[in-house]
Ligand SMILES: Cc1cc2nc3c(=O)[nH]c(=O)nc-3n(C[C@H](O)[C@H](O)[C@H](O)COP(=O)(O)OP(=O)(O)OC[C@H]3O[C@@H](n4cnc5c(N)ncnc54)[C@H](O)[C@@H]3O)c2cc1C
């Protein structure tokens with residue numbers, strides 16, 4: 001049977017949600033699902049079976065935590081040359097993208113980025129990639145040698161435990177030459193934010209440039225607080241330094257799929273909507289009735305954020321109180 | 323410090339992109355500009371060169387028109403440019419593009435090659451790490467801050483919940499995110515001066531590229547078709563007359579959020 005490999009990413013001392021999402025999808029493809037774990041995340045190998053991995057190729061060496069991506073690229077390239085998987089799936093995350101891209105170049109094989117659908121026919125992989133702010137779906141096929149390299153957009157698939165047992169763990173340790181130790185990880189810094197995490201929150205309140213300035217972001221925090229949600233931002237806003245990059249929603253930021261997404265002073269550029277279009281309910285406030293965000297809103301309010309947001313807060317407080 | 327910066331000519335972000343029958347982006351009749359992300363790259367390169375006493379050379383691959391992006395960089399202060407242009411390179415995928423750019427810069431003795439994190443139209447960010455891989459050098463990605471001391475390069479690399487500090491030695495490829503600087507506007511003097519700056523034109527043969535590895539024929543990922551994405555059902559748009567707070571609260575209550 002064809003083998004599909006899944007890169008295991010760590011996040012906050014656990015397996016990253018994106019890895020569980022990809023494993024959940026991979027196990028439906030009719031292939032052997034092999035997880036490839038490196039560095040400290042190998043502590044969680046047993047968990048990968050619950051999501052569909054039958055086997056884990058595990059390399060616990062600390063180089064993977066001390067040096068940036070090059071050791072991982074080397075391990076993937078060495079193992080793939082030897083074992084010839086049909087495909088390797090990575091998260092469309094910061095690390096996933098960096099590793100996948102170099103592995104594809106090193107092996108001289110094709111790569112498709114940000115897939116939201118993956119299928120396997122025989123040994124061949126086809127993927128769907130949303131383009132132009134997810135208004136169009138591009139169906140991609142591969143040519144040339146295998147493995148096919150694919151990065152998967154976060155939240156494209158639901159992470160669902162399959163009740164699978166512990167996977168077989170095979171320790172691997174391809175040689176890591178000096179060249180893999182050329183980029184040192186000096187320090188890791190977490191910029192803490194209040195309340196629930198943006199990617200997980202059931203309500204996201206996002207501010208765009210129309211908020212006018214960083215001094216107007218606390219009102220978004222107030223609303224998010226009332227609704228048990230998290231605050232997001234557009235790239236225009238993070239680039240301007242109003243709030244940290246970690247709050248960015250969109251193509252280069254986070255993909256969110258909350259129950260309710262409230263966009264305040266957001267124009268609705270393609271690169272933004274690709275990260276929030278999957279929200280169940282979208283409410284937007286914009287003073288320009290032509291703003292593209294209204295096209296995908298369930299409720300659009302043509303108005304000034306400085307007037308509308310306080311009204312919403314008052315009305316929500318009144319409803320909650322009564 | 324010998325700084326190289328890649329610049330890509332992409333459609334104006336304010337235009338609506340269209341696909342042709344060949345599933346490629348339609349570029350005819352569309353206003354093209356230097357990729358927004360690359361403006362930050364050029365600015366960062368210029369600041370580095372100013373600080374360390376060096377120069378910036380820009381590289382672009384594309385049709386003749388891509389020369390405009392190079393000219394813009396020259397008018398901002400870059401010293402020279404390389405335009406990789408060849409009909410045989412049209413339709414290259416990321417790896418083909420990376421191969422061509424890598425071939426164009428490999429003997430130029432650069433210390434840092436600065437690229438945008440991802441382009442407006444390609445948007446996959448695959449080209450820069452692949453250039454680094456082909457050249458056999460490290461890349462530092464998603465840099466929101468870049469510092470150089472001697473041959474040591476440090477960046478603050480964006481992560482999902484903060485950043486990591488990475489350090490490598492030159493030569494290195496760095497991809498920069500927006501917001502790490504404020505790109506300068508070309509001055510009139512800069513624009514006039516740009517006209518006499520050297521731009522070298524190279525084609526696939528001059529770069530010794532294997533025709534089977536670049537262009538449409540060498541592309542390893544092909545588009546089999548394109549369909550419209552499922553549309554969200556159109557909702558209701560109201561004009562605020564003091565009632566919208568109530569309206570939103572009612573909707574939130576209906577959705578059981580409150
Ligand atoms: C490669 C690439 C990647 C990108 N990735 C991302 C990404 O991940 N996420 C992202 O968000 N963007 C991304 N962008 C940027 C994107 O193209 C847009 O520039 C950005 O989303 C615009 O942000 P905005 O809506 O806040 O600002 P604007 O487009 O400036 O919109 C502001 C809106 O506020 C409205 N407004 C102004 N004042 C008020 C008021 N008082 N009350 C109500 N409304 C008001 C205006 O009518 C306008 O519609 C990317 C761009 C590129 C090229």
Ligand SMILES: Nc1ncnc2c1ncn2[C@@H]1O[C@H](COP(=O)(O)O)[C@@H](O)[C@H]1O
Nearest residue numbers: 328383438440441444445446447448449
């Ligand atoms: N054809 C090209 N010419 C010059 N630079 C490019 C080209 N394609 C990509 N790049 C560089 O790579 C960055 C990321 O592009 P991409 O990989 O297409 O998302 C861009 O911001 C450019 O700096």
